[in-house]
Amino acid sequence: MTDWTDPDTFAQALERAETREKGNCFEDFAEGDVLEHDPGLTLSRWGNEEWMSQTLNHDPAYWRGDAARERGFDEPPIHPDYLTAATLGITVEDLSEKGGYFLGRTDVRFPGTPVSPGTELRVESEVVSTSASSSRPEYGIVTWRTRGTDAETGETLCAYERTNMIPRREPVATDGSGATATEEDGDGPDLPEELLVPEGGYFEDFVAALEDAADRDAAVAYRHERGRTQDDVTVASLPLATLNTAKQHHNADVMAEAPSGDIVTYGDVTRSTALGHARSDERTWREVGFDDEQFHTFVTPGDTVYAFTRVLEAEDDASRSDRAGTVRFEHIAFNQDDDPVYSGTRTAEIRKRPN
Template structure:
């Protein structure tokens, strides 16, 4: 009888021998299928990252978020922070990254996030405690091999229990067994109105651009637009091309182990044909383009975040912004709230991300 504990009993470097063993071996899988999730289930994600100065600065540098309040103590104090905080995009990515192994490592499309709220601005050294609750599970009517799952995720300060960030996230998740579907996917007729195939898109004839980046200048632009039946909307000049550091490096630094960001072998046969960017990297780059044209005081909340197309290595991400509202009564005396709709688009002018963001912008007077 062969002693299989003997290291010389079998030559694992022999290709034929190894291939035979590999065919017989059971693969120990990571992640969960759609059937695992039930509404009301609570999952605690461990380990949680310790937020770091180096991690925050690397995220900001790579995504072009060059806001000095997240680098320099004097500028942080000027914005009302007691100490230099980590960047909110890095915080959000770390909270979501810690959930990937339990929620979405099996793959599937990241459909979007809603009700994203930054509750507190933590400093480097804060240890995260992250948990998720299953909100809803729905079979996919168009893709029998997938289901749709929505979770509410909360990232807390592990030491104090304080909420740092919370959101609802929706993903398509592979099923262990495909479900039956009629596959109809029919499009219903709206009945009346113009034929959409011949009518042009409903866009304003005139677009207004703010003259500067302060709150008053955004409010003045909205007032001008209201008087002329226009919209306040503009594009941002900068672009950022997706390289290996963005597509694989930044997700790994946030514990995002999803195969679609790292395993080119698996992704060759996927609809994208290659590894794809972490949605939070694409989003952060688009918001960085917008922030570079604003006098941002503080990030506040985000909503209706949707991902529309794949972003792969070599794609270049640009930003487009529409201004939706200005609220002079929100925030401290030196800032006002502005609500935006941001779009990330690629070199083919195809939208790949969209979302609403409310931020406090500095007023022009001191």
């Protein structure tokens, strides 16, 4: 009788065995295709608090009943960062489990009403476009529009558009032009003479800082003190808790041969950590949306994620809320070597100073 566990026998069996693959290649996507992602996910209070605690998002309205009611919620709701990560995580098996570079995400939007723990999330994606990669013949580029809905009511809870490189089954010839950035002529970056810091975290503080910057060669831009070093929880546990099965986050054996040389942090963990740092220095009332999100380089175990913020504009629209004004930020996450790892613009309602 053959002993399949004999090392030589098993090595031969592995060499001859066909792998039952997971995920889809570039050729499997066609513009207009709609994919319904299964399984769904129940957005639990435990999952919400685990995500928030590990990414340092400590807004009390998402933790305590009294603070939630003061904000107008019946109970602490699901945080938009966890909602976004869960919506994307469910899609990974169908869209990007094969690997490839996350090129960006934009038009991230949420409902005006809070999302309650216990909500069953259902997710579908439509293929917006497919194209060749001029720099990497082994990849193609796919853009999807993804929508997460309340399974009971059909209400849209989270929607966004994202773009990935996706491996091809067979490489194709390219013109080799690539997409690498070129250095511009000149002596260096044209930064303002001064970088100003708001005096506080209320809406009025951001308005005052922007008005001060407008009167001179200045920008409202600052770094946040906190950092979060990536560990087993942030790199492996958090993505798996959102059903993100991408091998990049939990298969060190495969990733040892990848450009990163190791497993990497889920982009939404990096993003949420940076936003947690930023929110600790502001009085956030409600998240409105995100645009132009990009991930610039790998974040691996042991790397530390820091954050830098630039305030772009502030608008007081009394018709939306008499307790908050709208502020648009650019957030940049960077590592211990000061290399940018994530960037994106964020729109949020920021609380006004109490009278």
